[in-house]
Amino acid sequence: MLEYAWLIPVFPFVAFLLIALLPKRTLWWESGAVYAIAGTLCSLVLSMLVVWSVLNGETLTTDTPKFKWLEVGDFSLEFGVWIDQLTALMLVVVSIVGTLVVVYSGGYMREEGEGRRRYYAEITLFISVMFGLVISDNYLQMFIFWELVGLCSYLLIGFWYEKPSAASAAKRAFIVTRVGDIMFMAGIIILFKYVGSLDFETLFSESAAVAVPTDMMILATALIFGGAIGKSAQFPLHEWLPDAMEGPTTVSALIHAATMVKAGVYLVARSYPLLIHAPESLLFVAVIGGVTAILAATVALAANDIKRVLAYSTISQLGYMILGLGAGGYLVIYANSPGGYAAATFHLMNHAFFKALLFLCAGSVIHAIGTNDMRLMGGLGKKMKITSLTMLIGALAISGIPPFSGFWSKDEVLAAVWHAGEFDSVFFLLWLMGIVTAFMTAFYMFRMWFMTFAGEPRSEYHAHESPRIMTVPLMILAGLAMTSGFVLFIGDGFKGFMESSIEGLLHGAEHESLVDIAAEIFTDPLTYVSLTLAVVGIMLARKIYLTPGFDRSMFSRGFNGKLQRALENRWYISKFYDDFAVKVVYGLSLIADKFDRYVIDGLVNGFAFLGGNTGNFIRRLQDGNVQRYASLILVGICLLLILVLYILPWGG
Amino acid sequence: MIPIEYWLIFSSLLFVIGAYGVVSRKNAIVVLMCIEIMLNAANINLVMFSSYHSVLHTVPDATGQVFALFSIAIAAAEVAVGLAIILSVYRRYQTIDVDKINILRW
Numbered sequence: 001m002l003e004y005a006w007l008i009p010v011f012p013f014v015a016f017l018l019i020a021l022l023p024k025r026t027l028w029w030e031s032g033a034v035y036a037i038a039g040t041l042c043s044l045v046l047s048m049l050v051v052w053s054v055l056n057g058e059t060l061t062t063d064t065p066k067f068k069w070l071e072v073g074d075f076s077l078e079f080g081v082w083i084d085q086l087t088a089l090m091l092v093v094v095s096i097v098g099t100l101v102v103v104y105s106g107g108y109m110r111e112e113g114e115g116r117r118r119y120y121a122e123i124t125l126f127i128s129v130m131f132g133l134v135i136s137d138n139y140l141q142m143f144i145f146w147e148l149v150g151l152c153s154y155l156l157i158g159f160w161y162e163k164p165s166a167a168s169a170a171k172r173a174f175i176v177t178r179v180g181d182i183m184f185m186a187g188i189i190i191l192f193k194y195v196g197s198l199d200f201e202t203l204f205s206e207s208a209a210v211a212v213p214t215d216m217m218i219l220a221t222a223l224i225f226g227g228a229i230g231k232s233a234q235f236p237l238h239e240w241l242p243d244a245m246e247g248p249t250t251v252s253a254l255i256h257a258a259t260m261v262k263a264g265v266y267l268v269a270r271s272y273p274l275l276i277h278a279p280e281s282l283l284f285v286a287v288i289g290g291v292t293a294i295l296a297a298t299v300a301l302a303a304n305d306i307k308r309v310l311a312y313s314t315i316s317q318l319g320y321m322i323l324g325l326g327a328g329g330y331l332v333i334y335a336n337s338p339g340g341y342a343a344a345t346f347h348l349m350n351h352a353f354f355k356a357l358l359f360l361c362a363g364s365v366i367h368a369i370g371t372n373d374m375r376l377m378g379g380l381g382k383k384m385k386i387t388s389l390t391m392l393i394g395a396l397a398i399s400g401i402p403p404f405s406g407f408w409s410k411d412e413v414l415a416a417v418w419h420a421g422e423f424d425s426v427f428f429l430l431w432l433m434g435i436v437t438a439f440m441t442a443f444y445m446f447r448m449w450f451m452t453f454a455g456e457p458r459s460e461y462h463a464h465e466s467p468r469i470m471t472v473p474l475m476i477l478a479g480l481a482m483t484s485g486f487v488l489f490i491g492d493g494f495k496g497f498m499e500s501s502i503e504g505l506l507h508g509a510e511h512e513s514l515v516d517i518a519a520e521i522f523t524d525p526l527t528y529v530s531l532t533l534a535v536v537g538i539m540l541a542r543k544i545y546l547t548p549g550f551d552r553s554m555f556s557r558g559f560n561g562k563l564q565r566a567l568e569n570r571w572y573i574s575k576f577y578d579d580f581a582v583k584v585v586y587g588l589s590l591i592a593d594k595f596d597r598y599v600i601d602g603l604v605n606g607f608a609f610l611g612g613n614t615g616n617f618i619r620r621l622q623d624g625n626v627q628r629y630a631s632l633i634l635v636g637i638c639l640l641l642i643l644v645l646y647i648l649p650w651g652g
Numbered sequence: 653m654i655p656i657e658y659w660l661i662f663s664s665l666l667f668v669i670g671a672y673g674v675v676s677r678k679n680a681i682v683v684l685m686c687i688e689i690m691l692n693a694a695n696i697n698l699v700m701f702s703s704y705h706s707v708l709h710t711v712p713d714a715t716g717q718v719f720a721l722f723s724i725a726i727a728a729a730e731v732a733v734g735l736a737i738i739l740s741v742y743r744r745y746q747t748i749d750v751d752k753i754n755i756l757r758w
Contacts, residue, residue: 624754627683631675 001053002060006081008043008050008091009131012098015039016124019117031116033106036124040099043131047095054088055491059501062201064137075196082137082200085501086269089345090134090262093352096480097258098127100473104360105250107470108367119159123254126152130259134266139188139198142267146184146231149260150177156255157247169243176240180230184267187223190216191274204273204504214278221274221281224267225288232264232318235292239574241315245307245372249363252307257314257359258352265321265348272341272502275329282333283424286326286417290430293319295571297440301447302567305372306362309448310355313398316437317351320344323434324413327420327427334423336506340416342498347409350484354397354406357477361391364470365452369461374451376461381453383463386471388453390478395449397481399442400534405485410438411527412488418526438530442537450545489514653707659700667693680741680748684734691727695720 016039019032028034060083067079102123109116126149133145151174158170192198194212202208212220228234233241244256255261268275268285275282293316300312321344328340364387365380366372381388397404400411414434421427465471488494493514499506512520521527544550555564569575666689673686702716742748 622757624757626750626754627675634671634675 001049002058002081002083003065004046005050005060005083005135006065008046008095008135009128011042011046012036012039012124012128012131016121016128019124020121024117027117030106030110030120031114032120033102033109033116036102036120037099037106039124040095040102040127043127044095044099047091047131050083051088051092054083054085055497057500059084064199064201066137077140078138078199079141080137080199081135083135085497086266086345087134089349089498090266091131093262093349094127094130094134094259097254097352097356097477098130100476101250101254101258101356101360102127104253104363104470104473105248107467108250108363109248115159119156119248122152122155122159123251126156126255126260130263133263137200139191139200139203142270143181143185143188146227146263146267147181149255149263150174150181150231153177153244153255153260156251157244159247159251163246166246169240169246173240173244176237177230180227180237180264183223183230184227187220187226190220190223200270209274209277212277217274218278218280221271221278222284224271224274225281225285228264228267228322229288230264231267232261232322233292233315234264234288234319234322235295236573238292238296238315239570239577242308242311242570245305245311249307249359249366252311253356253359253363256311257355261314261318262321262348262352265318265325265344268322268325269341269345269348272325272329272332273505276333276505279330279333282326282329283426284326285329286323286420286427286430289319289322289324289326290417290433291319292316293323293437294433294440295319297437297444299567299570300444301440302564303444304374306365306374306377306448306452307359307372309374309444310358310362313358313441313444314351314355316441317347317355317398320410320413320434320437321347321351323430324416327413327417327430330420330423330427331416332502332505335419337419338495338499338502338506339412339419341502342495343409343412343416345498346488346494347406347413350397350405350409350481353477353484354394354404354481357390357474357481358394358398360470360474360477361387361394364466364474367466367470368463371459371461374448376459377452377457378455379453379457380463384453384465386465386474388449390471390474391453392449393478393481395445399445399538400438400530401442401538402531403482403485405481405483407531408485408488408521411521411530414438414530415520415524415526435530435533439533439537442534443541446538446541447545450541454546455548489518493517653704656700656704659696663693663696663700666690666696678749678751680738680750680753681735683750684731684738687734688727688731691723695723698723 015035018035019027022032024031060081064080064082069077069079071077102120105119105123109119112119129145129148129152133142133149136142136145154170154174157173158167160166161170188198191203191212194216195203195208197203197208209217230237241256241261245252247256275285296312296315296319300309300316303309303312324340324344324347326340328338328342328344331337331340364384365377368384368387369377369380371377393404397406400407402408414431417427417431417434421431491497493512495512495517544552555561566572670686670688670690670693673689674683677683677686698716698720702714702720705716706713738748741753745753747753
């Protein structure tokens with residue numbers, strides 16, 4: 001089965017070509033949605049077959065099938081397919097969320113007219129290259145697809161390109177992630193310099209790890225993580241993601257919550273065989289993750305735009321995953337345990353489902369009343385029963401309330417961070433940040449839910465439940481958000497499944513039984529700490545946002561007011577970047593402008609002036625007097641003859 | 653036989669006289685005539701080398717002489733064209749002084 005895995009990205013790509021190139025009249029329903037749905041469905045089926053093979057123990061990590069693309073010297077660039085448990089996990093996420101989002105778009109994008117064709121073409125292209133990214137078997141191929149998903153993200157954020165804010169958000173997303181991409185490329189170049197190959201198979205072997213000096217390994221892995229900082233919107237390059245909410249909500253759900261931003265997490269997880277040779281990088285990864293988690297969560301507390309709350313929540317949860325991977329690396333090195341790695345990837349999958357759900361619910365709300373501002377909502381629960389209920393499930397899942405999926409993975413991540421504390425006490429601090437983040441997550445999620453669906457309407461609107469084509473994907477995702485946590489206990493257990501993808505790094509880890517895992521979760525007092533905090537968060541949100549006549553003015557006075565303004569201004573990070581761009585970059589540009597104007601232009605104009613004047617002088621020789629030409633030719637020939645016959649033979 | 657140097661000196665003189673005329677005379681027809689003299693200098697060389705070649709190698713070889721004939725024919729054609737140009741130049745400028753016909757410049 002696995003040898004057909006290369007077909008997975010091909011189906012959506014064919015759909016992309018059909019939608020982009022067919023004449024308008026053959027696009028049928030919704031300007032090409034049929035092709036998009038068909039393409040993603042084919043990939044979904046094939047992905048599931050591949051995942052089934054992987055579940056049965058097949059993988060494709062040695063002698064991967066390759067297609068030679070080009071040859072430079074003795075290096076040949078090949079496209080290959082690499083299938084292991086991590087790839088399978090990403091295939092599950094991308095194919096399921098991708099298909100559901102495309103179906104949902106059939107209802108959500110109905111009013112876009114001509115733009116729909118562009119939308120479906122771009123989104124199928126995105127799904128195609130995202131599949132390409134996760135099945136890559138070398139870093140260069142991965143980098144190519146990495147850039148392509150960035151391009152699709154740019155195109156889709158700027159879907160309403162005639163709106164200046166959308167156009168600039170698209171540019172910002174592209175440029176900011178480029179910063180990370182360049183670091184990623186630099187990391188790849190370092191690895192290539194020492195190992196001479198970019199194939200995972202070669203790079204992840206022991207001999208490759210020995211070939212790279214320790215300090216270079218730290219630099220290379222930190223730079224590769226730099227790519228993840230950009231793509232997964234980690235501090236300090238996280239500000240593009242909230243701006244990316246300018247795109248359609250379906251795009252936010254698919255690209256900026258479930259798949260593309262997970263590419264960074266995937267990259268870190270994929271690079272584990274390299275990262276465990278550089279514990280310093282792992283610590284860096286964990287610290288960035290922890291800081292991002294808490295920083296983004298605080299901003300989400302004060303956001304009033306429903307999509308921005310979700311965007312900051314996404315950044316925060318991505319921080320969780322990165323933190324979990326950082327801690328997981330320590331566990332692999334010092335405790336021979338795949339705990340953190342499995343927890344982070346588990347959270348990746350669960351988060352993809354419930355965050356896509358939350359975004360699509362938000363899309364349903366926006367579709368119904370036409371605004372993003374939660375201050376204008378309220379009381380929607382009565383009119384939009386399915387949306388409010390599915391969103392409640394999503395909110396419970398992300399808050400970490402059992403038995404919803406978020407509980408299991410978040411708990412596992414926090415447990416892994418706590419355990420890593422035994423090897424470096426920084427992790428205790430990070431655990432504390434994580435637990436505070438968990439509390440804030442519960443609070444802002446229910447603040448959002450209460451402000452949107454509960455209470456009384458705060459503005460005039462005529463809401464209605466969304467059509468079936470939108471609510472069915474919501475229900476499917478809600479079902480996944482409820483149940484995807486239980487894969488922890490199915491078959492070998494999720495931990496056992498993920499463990500096999502990094503088997504080579506573990507030296508005889510004992511295999512925990514599923515009962516042990518369950519017992520560990522429920523006997524660990526830390527579980528109850530995070531659970532209590534989540535419940536307190538929800539109660540607090542209920543108290544503040546649901547009590548009629550609750551005086552919220554205390555939040556806008558004195559120190560609280562300052563804090564709130566700081567949060568509303570996103571800790572002034574965005575402002576800092578803008579100021580930086582205006583003062584420093586613009587100043588440098590002015591200098592460059594002067595240099596260009598006077599030095600470069602001066603040189604160019606100088607040459608032109610010189611050439612012109614020389615020509616002006618020399619043309620006087622051509623005075624039209626034929627006899628002068630003839631005499632010059634004669635004299636010239638005589639001189640040449642003298643030269644050839646008398647002077648040159650002397651020298652020789 | 654007349655020694656080869658005599659021939660060479662003769663044809664060189666002829667060539668230089670022609671060249672001097674081309675460079676210094678004002679009348680376009682005289683210039684054309686001087687070009688003819690230069691051409692004939694070359695023809696003399698062709699015939700002379702051809703006959704020396706036949707004698708020294710004792711083979712009848714007339715290639716050079718045929719070349720001279722060709723050259724004369726082409727010179728005749730050239731004179732026809734040259735005179736036609738001079739004629740039309742005269743019609744337009746009322747002069748055939750080559751110093752005055754200098755509009756092809758700069």
